[in-house]
Amino acid sequence: MKHLSTKVTSNAHGQDSSYFLGWEEYEKNPYDEIKNPNGIIQMGLAENQLCFDLIETWLAKNPDAAGLKKDGHSIFKELALFQDYHGLPEFKKALAEFMEEIRGNRVTFDPRKIVLAAGSTSANETLMFCLAEPGDAFLLPTPYYPGFDRDLKWRTGAEIVPIHCSSSNGFQITESALQQAYQQAQKLDLKVKGVLVTNPSNPLGTMLTRKELNLLVDFITSKNIHLISDEIYSGTVFGFEHFVSVMDVLKDKKLENSEVSKRVHVVYSLSKDLGLPGFRVGAIYSNDEMVVSAATKMSSFGLVSSQTQYLLSALLSDKKFTSTYLDENQKRLKIRQKQLVSGLEAAGVTCLKSNAGLFCWVDMRHLLDTNTFEAELELWKKIVYEVKLNISPGSSCHCTEPGWFRVCFANMSEDTLDLAMERLKEYVESTDSRRVISKSSHERIKSLRKRTVSNWVFRVSWTDRVPDER
Amino acid sequence: MDLLSRKATCNSHGQDSSYFLGWEEYEKNPYDVIKNPQGLIQMGLAENQLCFDLLESWLANNPDAANFKRDGQSIFRELALFQDYHGLSSFKNALADFMSENRGNRVSFDSNNLVLTAGATSANETLMFCLANPGDAFLLPTPYYPGFDRDLKWRTGVEIVPIQCSSTNGFRITKLALEEAYEQAKKLNLNVKGILITNPSNPLGTTTTQTELNILFDFISKNKNIHLVSDEIYSGTVFNSSEFMSVMEIIKKKQLENTDVFNRVHIVYSLSKDLGLPGFRVGAIYSNNKDVISAATKMSSFGLVSSQTQYLLSALLSDKKFTKNYLRENQKRLKNRQRKLVSGLEAMGIGCLKSNAGLFCWVDMRHLLSSKTFEAEIELWKKIVYEVKLNISPGSSCHCEEPGWFRVCFANMSEETLNLALKRLKKFVDDGNSKRSCQNNENQRQKSSRKKTMSTVSNWVFRLSFQDREAEER
Numbered sequence: 001m002k003h004l005s006t007k008v009t010s011n012a013h014g015q016d017s018s019y020f021l022g023w024e025e026y027e028k029n030p031y032d033e034i035k036n037p038n039g040i041i042q043m044g045l046a047e048n049q050l051c052f053d054l055i056e057t058w059l060a061k062n063p064d065a066a067g068l069k070k071d072g073h074s075i076f077k078e079l080a081l082f083q084d085y086h087g088l089p090e091f092k093k094a095l096a097e098f099m100e101e102i103r104g105n106r107v108t109f110d111p112r113k114i115v116l117a118a119g120s121t122s123a124n125e126t127l128m129f130c131l132a133e134p135g136d137a138f139l140l141p142t143p144y145y146p147g148f149d150r151d152l153k154w155r156t157g158a159e160i161v162p163i164h165c166s167s168s169n170g171f172q173i174t175e176s177a178l179q180q181a182y183q184q185a186q187k188l189d190l191k192v193k194g195v196l197v198t199n200p201s202n203p204l205g206t207m208l209t210r211k212e213l214n215l216l217v218d219f220i221t222s223k224n225i226h227l228i229s230d231e232i233y234s235g236t237v238f239g240f241e242h243f244v245s246v247m248d249v250l251k252d253k254k255l256e257n258s259e260v261s262k263r264v265h266v267v268y269s270l271s272k273d274l275g276l277p278g279f280r281v282g283a284i285y286s287n288d289e290m291v292v293s294a295a296t297k298m299s300s301f302g303l304v305s306s307q308t309q310y311l312l313s314a315l316l317s318d319k320k321f322t323s324t325y326l327d328e329n330q331k332r333l334k335i336r337q338k339q340l341v342s343g344l345e346a347a348g349v350t351c352l353k354s355n356a357g358l359f360c361w362v363d364m365r366h367l368l369d370t371n372t373f374e375a376e377l378e379l380w381k382k383i384v385y386e387v388k389l390n391i392s393p394g395s396s397c398h399c400t401e402p403g404w405f406r407v408c409f410a411n412m413s414e415d416t417l418d419l420a421m422e423r424l425k426e427y428v429e430s431t432d433s434r435r436v437i438s439k440s441s442h443e444r445i446k447s448l449r450k451r452t453v454s455n456w457v458f459r460v461s462w463t464d465r466v467p468d469e470r
Numbered sequence: 471m472d473l474l475s476r477k478a479t480c481n482s483h484g485q486d487s488s489y490f491l492g493w494e495e496y497e498k499n500p501y502d503v504i505k506n507p508q509g510l511i512q513m514g515l516a517e518n519q520l521c522f523d524l525l526e527s528w529l530a531n532n533p534d535a536a537n538f539k540r541d542g543q544s545i546f547r548e549l550a551l552f553q554d555y556h557g558l559s560s561f562k563n564a565l566a567d568f569m570s571e572n573r574g575n576r577v578s579f580d581s582n583n584l585v586l587t588a589g590a591t592s593a594n595e596t597l598m599f600c601l602a603n604p605g606d607a608f609l610l611p612t613p614y615y616p617g618f619d620r621d622l623k624w625r626t627g628v629e630i631v632p633i634q635c636s637s638t639n640g641f642r643i644t645k646l647a648l649e650e651a652y653e654q655a656k657k658l659n660l661n662v663k664g665i666l667i668t669n670p671s672n673p674l675g676t677t678t679t680q681t682e683l684n685i686l687f688d689f690i691s692k693n694k695n696i697h698l699v700s701d702e703i704y705s706g707t708v709f710n711s712s713e714f715m716s717v718m719e720i721i722k723k724k725q726l727e728n729t730d731v732f733n734r735v736h737i738v739y740s741l742s743k744d745l746g747l748p749g750f751r752v753g754a755i756y757s758n759n760k761d762v763i764s765a766a767t768k769m770s771s772f773g774l775v776s777s778q779t780q781y782l783l784s785a786l787l788s789d790k791k792f793t794k795n796y797l798r799e800n801q802k803r804l805k806n807r808q809r810k811l812v813s814g815l816e817a818m819g820i821g822c823l824k825s826n827a828g829l830f831c832w833v834d835m836r837h838l839l840s841s842k843t844f845e846a847e848i849e850l851w852k853k854i855v856y857e858v859k860l861n862i863s864p865g866s867s868c869h870c871e872e873p874g875w876f877r878v879c880f881a882n883m884s885e886e887t888l889n890l891a892l893k894r895l896k897k898f899v900d901d902g903n904s905k906r907s908c909q910n911n912e913n914q915r916q917k918s919s920r921k922k923t924m925s926t927v928s929n930w931v932f933r934l935s936f937q938d939r940e941a942e943e944r
Contacts, residue, residue, distance in 0.1 A: 055550075056546055133476065
């Protein structure tokens with residue numbers, strides 16, 4: 001560790017964090033239907049594996065796109081040399097249109113305001129570099145994606161101050177929570193540069209309501225700060241209501257060309273909607289020319305492979321494909337979510353009512369020995385070691401209430417999900433009998449809210465894992 | 471502009487820098503053999519366009535690689551989901567082998583010591599984040615690649631202190647220059663964290679000599695908290711591979727494997743120059759320092775290589791028949807092309823630094839300057855851009871201390887285009903010669919002023935003009 005930067009040395013430890021166990025256990029003993037039917041089922045990876053067939057069919061019918069050809073002619077040389085940080089124009093155009101389609105064509109996206117990045121991991125970090133100085137803070141509603149601790153803070157020096165959300169109102173953002181977070185930042189002597197929300201939310205799987213969005217836009221207007229809306233899950237909305245983007249709200253409030261609109265930025269990626277995390281395709285959308293200009297230059301540090309840009313420009317330019325895909329994707333996600341929700345219900349476990357995402361926010365508070373994070377960790381270990389399911393404990397997402405877990409449903413087959421639900425049901429039933437006996441003795445113990453391991457240790461355990469697990 | 475960070479706003483100007491002109495002029499009026507034969511010829515882009523035919527025929531013979539297939543079976547899903555920052559092992563293995571091959575197999579590379587990044591741009595920045603804190607300094611020999619000002623300093627807060635090299639000894643690094651740079655850093659109150667060299671050099675096109683490498687190794691052996699980063703992005707462009715000596719070879723030769731120096735020497739690589747694939751964003755950090763590898767691996771999250779690209783290239787580079795032939799052909803063609811440029815320039819009385827690598831020559835146009843100043847260099851440069859219609863890179867953009875040197879690329883155009891460029895330049899020189907012999911009589915009575923003046927626009931403005939251009943122009 002000698003002679004290295006403080007960024008490196010501060011992150012050296014945490015390898016022995018207990019939260020690591022879930023991942024390690026899975027890798028030691030991964031479930032396989034044939035080869036390892038008793039292995040651990042991975043339910044901690046927010047991947048979308050439900051629609052690969054649609055993409056594979058398209059690829060088979062359109063061999064030029066992957067084959068680096070256009071109208072039968074090789075454009076290999078052109079692509080090999082293409083490193084312009086403004087991005088492949090036909091790709092940005094197709095991406096802008098795809099983003100519009102996801103929002104029911106209610107809003108328009110100008111390709112010139114798009115900056116491509118190597119995944120939204122890169123997009124989010126780049127936005128921090130553009131909007132915040134080291135020591136400045138962004139407010140984030142809890143619970144939030146654990147990777148933000150690394151993506152937004154590590155190399156940028158920015159700070160995160162949580163906006164505490166609670167189960168009492170379905171974890172929605174309230175005005176008082178916003179104000180409290182702002183004041184907390186001031187108490188800590190941190191200059192607040194903006195608010196960052198993930199909409200639809202990871203890990204909640206819910207869309208921000210219009211009320212919340214209006215609240216946020218009003219808030220950033222009054223405080224003269226930025227709003228970043230990470231809409232990476234925008235294409236996974238499967239509820240009856242359509243997705244309402246912050247761009248919709250700006251339009252409805254007639255703020256499209258206003259000064260406020262310059263402080264609203266959207267982050268997007270094809271990792272969740274299209275299930276292509278390996279291709280590293282992310283984007284920043286901003287109405288502020290200076291942000292677009294600076295972010296474009298910064299994208300030099302994480303450009304999207306021209307080979308990939310070309311393939312996806314062809315894919316996304318095919319409107320027949322995109323329209324079918326978005327439709328099917330929603331359908332399949334909805335069915336799969338229902339399967340998880342009813343499977344959990346059968347085990348006496350409920351979820352936060354959700355209408356988007358690749359996971360459910362599951363309420364296991366009633367399974368805790370005590371209303372504490374220690375108990376949450378204990379339960380989590382049991383679920384990993386005994387039930388053999390790797391799910392994500394709420395404390396890893398900075399949730400302020402113990403007992404909530406994020407459980408993914410789109411990264412496995414239907415049969416595997418059934419098996420996972422069966423295992424959980426068995427476990428709950430076997431412990432139910434045990435709990436009836438011990439519950440009365442615990443009722444007298446006050447709940448402690450202290451976490452057993454510090455945030456940074458936990459954060460670091462996540463950072464040592466597969467990079468973009470969300 | 472309190473709403474945006476200083477990093478974002480300090481870069482907003484510079485758009486009106488005069489150095490921008492070359493690029494703008496080219497884009498307004500690009501040469502095309504059929505559509506625009508009077509247009510500007512681009513000689514400022516260090517691209518390798520000489521061996522695409524080899525790559526294209528390999529692709530035609532191996533369609534699976536680009537089509538997400540392995541042995542005829544689709545592995546699309548696997549690749550689509552693959553985002554492990556440890557990288558595709560088949561690719562890293564093939565890359566490590568390729569790097570060894572590039573060094574005549576005189577050293578071997580362990581794929582576990584390799585971190586993949588989105589280009590060398592990302593690799594260099596990541597190494598800075600790992601090795602230095604804001605305010606620390608790295609020493610770089612001049613002239614150097616203009617992009618380093620952005621890549622090494624911008625978001626990292628690291629400083630660059632130049633090791634001044636001069637034409638008196640072929641721009642070689644001397645012990646004296648190195649020590650002076652170190653002292654200068656101390657004077658500026660900067661903590662020196664390392665030295666970064668580009669070997670072979672951009673813009674010089676020369677391989678670092680054994681003498682220079684010895685000087686560098688002696689220095690870091692004595693100064694135990696200093697790292698040595700060797701950007702070997704041009705390693706496959708050495709015309710004769712026996713002339714290239716990598717820092718890893720020095721370690722082997724001097725048997726430094728069990729010393730602490732072993733942990734302080736790092737290599738940066740990329741496929742942008744050797745294979746001519748800048749668009750694919752493939753870079754790498756190689757280090758024997760486990761802590762650096764571990765940290766850089768996590769940081770690579772911010773710039774991973776597309777799995778689609780990793781797979782294609784793992785297939786390509788695993789084909790040893792291909793790589794062997796490619797490396798040999800590439801060297802041959804580059805050598806021939808460089809010869810054409812050098813002899814063409816000679817024929818008009820222009821010399822180059824004797825080079826044995828790279829995609830460019832370091833051209834001596836000092837005798838064409840009206841005065842030994844950077845203003846005169848810019849004047850000459852503007853003439854070459856506007857009148858001769860060649861976009862070449864002035865030495866001041868590379869922080870060269872002496873006016874009159876220019877980097878001229880030769881591998882990014884056809885032979886015919888290169889001939890045309892030389893024709894145009896010859897005409898300009900011949901015309902200028904006649905004008906000059908008239909003026910010379912007058913000027914002989916005036917003392918030549920040897921005052922070195924600073925370039926007309928500050929470094930950062932110049933740097934920005936490069937930044938606003940094609941991202942990876944080296």
